[in-house]
Amino acid sequence: MELIAPGWSDYEVLDAGDGLRLERLGDILITRQCAQAIWPRHLPERDWRPHAVHFRNDTGPGAWSYPRGPVPRAWPIRRERAAFEMRLTEFGHIGLFSEQETQWPWIEERLAARAGAKVLNLFGYTGGSTLAAALGGGQVTHVDAVKGVVTWARINAELSGLGAAPIRWIVEDAPRFVSRELRRGNRYDALILDPPTFGRGPDGSVWQLETSLVPMLAELEQLLSDAPLFVLLSAHTPGVTAAVLRNLLVPLVARRGGRLESGDMAQRCASGPYLVPQGVYCRWLP
Numbered sequence: 603m604e605l606i607a608p609g610w611s612d613y614e615v616l617d618a619g620d621g622l623r624l625e626r627l628g629d630i631l632i633t634r635q636c637a638q639a640i641w642p643r644h645l646p647e648r649d650w651r652p653h654a655v656h657f658r659n660d661t662g663p664g665a666w667s668y669p670r671g672p673v674p675r676a677w678p679i680r681r682e683r684a685a686f687e688m689r690l691t692e693f694g695h696i697g698l699f700s701e702q703e704t705q706w707p708w709i710e711e712r713l714a715a716r717a718g719a720k721v722l723n724l725f726g727y728t729g730g731s732t733l734a735a736a737l738g739g740g741q742v743t744h745v746d747a748v749k750g751v752v753t754w755a756r757i758n759a760e761l762s763g764l765g766a767a768p769i770r771w772i773v774e775d776a777p778r779f780v781s782r783e784l785r786r787g788n789r790y791d792a793l794i795l796d797p798p799t800f801g802r803g804p805d806g807s808v809w810q811l812e813t814s815l816v817p818m819l820a821e822l823e824q825l826l827s828d829a830p831l832f833v834l835l836s837a838h839t840p841g842v843t844a845a846v847l848r849n850l851l852v853p854l855v856a857r858r859g860g861r862l863e864s865g866d867m868a869q870r871c872a873s874g875p876y877l878v879p880q881g882v883y884c885r886w887l888p
């Protein structure tokens with residue numbers, strides 16, 4: 603099943619094409635590169651009037667330029683009960699992976715079925731899925747390798763009125779954390795993971811999806827409680843299709859039964875007919 607994110611009042615993709623996408627974050631318009639947008643833009647050039655433009659280069663992370671003057675260093679946007687601080691990072695990230703919008707209500711609804719369910723969110727970034735899980739009533743463990751990103755996620759939780767919610771914030775290498783939880787005998791009712799193609803643990807250890815994910819999944823499965831609610835795996839790695847994610851979760855079905863649902867995630871452009879591809883997901887339900 604394809605999941606299409608429509609955007610919301612504070613966030614939308616206005617247009618995409620010619621290798622670029624135009625997004626609105628509250629009142630600020632930004633342009634970022636988008637390698638998959640090989641089609642021509644829908645809106646005329648005069649409608650592409652971004653406040654900030656990010657370009658990557660071969661030698662470094664890239665840089666922002668501000669054709670309409672300075673923009674705030676940080677500003678909040680809201681989506682229903684959740685809030686996110688927007689920042690323009692040198693790598694061209696903004697603190698939000700908006701395609702996950704389609705997963706958040708799903709997470710919240712499933713957790714609302716069992717008060718206090720234990721949720722593990724690996725590679726949690728600025729906490730979109732953590733906020734959804736907490737809003738659903740879950741007790742959440744949020745893990746990311748980058749301290750600054752975990753601090754950002756905590757700011758988002760505060761902005762969302764979840765400062766006192768039962769969320770554990772952990773700065774650690776995801777595979778290392780999973781192995782330690784297994785040894786400690788901790789178990790979770792729901793697992794969420796959105797692993798990057800490449801990353802590093804705080805100790806410099808290398809994460810490479812193609813080689814690191816399968817060994818971690820084998821351990822992760824053992825972290826599931828006796829009455830699990832779901833596993834949600836998503837990815838944004840070229841060549842890793844929904845069928846690949848499905849195949850990765852087949853051993854889980856073989857051992858625990860249940861069913862898989864999987865597909866593409868895409869973002870709808872507000873201006874016209876285009877969908878911007880934004881990764882794939884596979885969900886396991888008992």
Ligand SMILES: C[S@@+](CC[C@H](N)C(=O)[O-])C[C@H]1O[C@@H](n2cnc3c(N)ncnc32)[C@H](O)[C@@H]1O
Nearest residue numbers: 725727730746747748775776796801802803809
């Ligand atoms: C694709 S983002 C996840 C997006 C997030 N799920 C969301 O919806 O906002 C990947 C995250 O993985 C983190 N990361 C990279 N390598 C890691 C590792 N070895 N252990 C833990 N986190 C890691 C990065 O810091 C980054 O925040």
